[in-house]
Amino acid sequence: MWEYSEKVKEHFMNPRNVGEIEDASAVGEKGSISCGDALKLYLQINDDGIIEDAKFMTFGCASAIASSSALTEMLKGLTLQEAEKITNDDIAEYLGGLPKEKMHCSVMGRQALEKALAAYRGEDLPEKEGEVVCECFDITDREIVKAVKENNLESTDDVTCFLKAGGGCGNCLEKIEDLIRTVKEKV
């Protein structure tokens, strides 16, 4: 059983801002049904660059729903610059922490937000860079290296907790281990 904080449980049972925004200023989508979780984030941004409303549709576990709910609550009223600074740790913190194995839910929130903001800027987020390492969850070496560095991940288990990569068939585990080793050697 996951040791969810009271806040996670509360946001799961009573999620805020569920739904779609028709004519949203920006939409960011992350995940897929095969991945086991997915989040579609809708932002309503006014002319002053302030997020007036945020809504979500989420497929996923309790912490995925709670993270989505938290993210939308956090976003409302922020400027775009402020919104850009929200990290996955901020989302987890807002919820009173997430079990390590569930950190990928907060990462998904952060990524959906990135996508929405890029779309708003008309920036068509660059195609996925790097080589896909984990086929099951469509994760590239770049993404893994980034997560290992930013979150100071130590093992393949850690990587799975944050990115899901490696948590499926397991075929990519050796490659992930190599990547971790490379990062650690460089440090």
Next chain:
Amino acid sequence: MWEYSEKVKEHFMNPRNVGEIEDASAVGEKGSISCGDALKLYLQINDDGIIEDAKFMTFGCASAIASSSALTEMLKGLTLQEAEKITNDDIAEYLGGLPKEKMHCSVMGRQALEKALAAYRGEDLPEKEGEVVCECFDITDREIVKAVKENNLESTDDVTCFLKAGGGCGNCLEKIEDLIRTVKEKV
């Protein structure tokens, strides 16, 4: 724990005929302190060849003591011919059975009896025939083959139960297995 019959327990707690017979007509000794059990059987035989008295001194476990007690009880009043016919099974049966692992106690009784009777006849029992297979308990291949045939033993465990052979260091177990196989093949 051994499942001793009531009769075994009773003969162990109140053994009959404990002691030595001074000027015994015959004495038969089997076992040694290193073997873990030993029985010294004293017979008083009258001129008609009838066993008038039988006594024992035993070092050993509960069933060794009970077997000795039983044997002496069985012997009293028998003719020599009758005594010769007593088998280890008879001893076990008299006691209401012995756990398989303890059958060697009845075998020891039978062997001490053989020795006493031979001594009475002045027969100086032939030197141990055959080759010593089990050093720990000083048991020859002949003895093993005999026991396997007579008691229809099937495994090295069985041999250990009946003769103790193999129950010490275990070095002789392979040889015992070979002997069993040879006997079985001949059958």
Next chain:
Amino acid sequence: MTTVYVDNNATTRVAPEVLDEMLPYFSEYYGNPSSVHAFGGNVAKKIREAREKTAALVGASPEEIIFTSCGTESDNAAVRSALKSAPEKKHIITSAVEHPAVLNLCTALEKEGYRVTYVPVDTSGNFDFDYFTQSLSDDTALVTVMWANNETGVVFPVKDIAEKAAEKGIPFHTDAVQAVGKIPVDVRELPVNMLSLSGHKIHAPKGVGALYVKKGTRFHPFVVGGHQESGRRGGTENVASIIGLGKASELAVDHLPRVDTDVRHMRDYLENTLLETVSFSSINGNRERRLPNTVSIGFDAIEGESILMHIDYAGICASSGSACTSGSLEPSHVLRAMEVPFKSAHGSIRFSLSVYNTMEEMKYIAETLPPIIRKLRMMSPFWDRCNDKA
């Protein structure tokens, strides 16, 4: 709030009769069964009785039963022993949907140099018998195939498998952990060399199991130590639990007919009601050839853990597959092997009943679940798409 426990394939309640039998053997008759004194010897007698009862449950003789610490150990012991008995053979046949106790061991064995055939299943979870027969080879050291699947309840044709293996002289082990106590299991009816069972699936405590080893089948101990279990499993006996398993075995024989009637009836009611009241729901696995107590049902477009959390708040204990799940978000290997589409695989819930369940409980579940499904679907980005297709 009372608990509605429908997770009996994960573990079961220790039956009160079982606990009663066990209780004196903790602080009162605590002797070591190997001891010479009667205080220990009386414990040995109770273990002998338990062995008789567990043997009777599967139609074995007492000497054919080795008590172990769990189903997993039984599986490990069986597989390792078979491999040691045929050291020159390097091929194992199993199924793709085994419990991790067999599956993860097989993966480990691949690293030790073994070749493993994982016989696939079809979309209803049925064993691919042709694939199996074609994979038998002179190099095959062991066939190990489960009797019934823990997630879907699908029952495999173990008799046919056993006979085929016997024909080729290959030892056959079956993980019958989920079958025992739910359907008739009798080792006299098929040429099985080894069979695993676990106490906590039949109302004995967790942490005790048994391995049946057919007379004449060579056995190499897995846990090596003292002379316990006739030298086939070292370690001081788990006395109270073994006594509990004995009593539970006896109860299981008594309960079996009710599992086939009452329990099956409750399961069918629950299953049919949910299928009727929840659209886009489907059963995983062959509905005909299935344990009478198990249903695995997939709800499209939503995710299992969030369903479980919601029903947990309503006091209902179920599972989204094997209880041994880590943080992984993949659907279980069983549903993947069956190629259950992702949209329903992720939202699959297993209800597994026991004789302690009641019809009222089934009604409660059938009432509680639909609004939860609806709520989750309303926030799922995939629900529309499902709906569209309709």
Next chain:
Amino acid sequence: MTTVYVDNNATTRVAPEVLDEMLPYFSEYYGNPSSVHAFGGNVAKKIREAREKTAALVGASPEEIIFTSCGTESDNAAVRSALKSAPEKKHIITSAVEHPAVLNLCTALEKEGYRVTYVPVDTSGNFDFDYFTQSLSDDTALVTVMWANNETGVVFPVKDIAEKAAEKGIPFHTDAVQAVGKIPVDVRELPVNMLSLSGHKIHAPKGVGALYVKKGTRFHPFVVGGHQESGRRGGTENVASIIGLGKASELAVDHLPRVDTDVRHMRDYLENTLLETVSFSSINGNRERRLPNTVSIGFDAIEGESILMHIDYAGICASSGSACTSGSLEPSHVLRAMEVPFKSAHGSIRFSLSVYNTMEEMKYIAETLPPIIRKLRMMSPFWDRCNDKA
């Protein structure tokens, strides 16, 4: 007749406090700790607590504790894991007086191609340290030496052994099954990689144990299966017994000072009284460096089982060596390794005390034993010879 139980090295009474803690986890809170629902999750919490307590007992961190099914499994798991971690090395060092859990495993390993050094002991049961250091080699995969001997109570210099092994970079495992709870055992005080303990020697139930694996020591699971014990030991957790072991660990910490004072005092009283009142009796093993609860005493010219049977009728439960004896008539391998003469080896009895014993019980034993010894000696063909020598 009341039972005087002085066979605590064979097994112990489950402490009432331990049983109390366990009881709710059979029929009431019976959830599977791996489950998503709170009913199982609460059980996982209790197991976490138990892990903390057992860790504290030996000075470890909770992540360093793996729960197992018994001391024997712990030993097997430790040895097998070390060998897998160094597959190219083929040499094992152990002692000649290990428990069968290690000794029989080593014999089995010899058949698998390993070379085993059995470090001898002297006539007082002391470890031959020079022999040990000389047998260390580049090929040594593991040193496994017990902390304290179950039959004689002799305590080995594990700190020195551990340090020597560490110097050479060789992993060190110790079977501390008999040491834990009787003398201070703290993994922080010596470089030990793995340490085995067993519940039923410290007033937890039979059938549960633990293996300490030092952080950083590579570990390969022995029982392979689900994700339990962080993937290091498959099989549904033996929940109630693990909770019991946790509580027993806590109690053991509390009891330890009393073992060193009260229990030692009772043992010394019993030992000295018997030595005084029974001629031709002698202690097996180093009396200084010994567990405070154990005495192995040899009575010349008579046989152990017959002594045990007699005292059993008087309600006294003791042992003639390891509880794991078969029908063999050999003196135990421990006494043989110490070259205890046959005349006293065969007549050796082990009394092992616990905090539940009383001084009255010691007096009862000291009164009961001498007439029994006398009776058996009167029928022994070897008694005269002993006497003569005097």
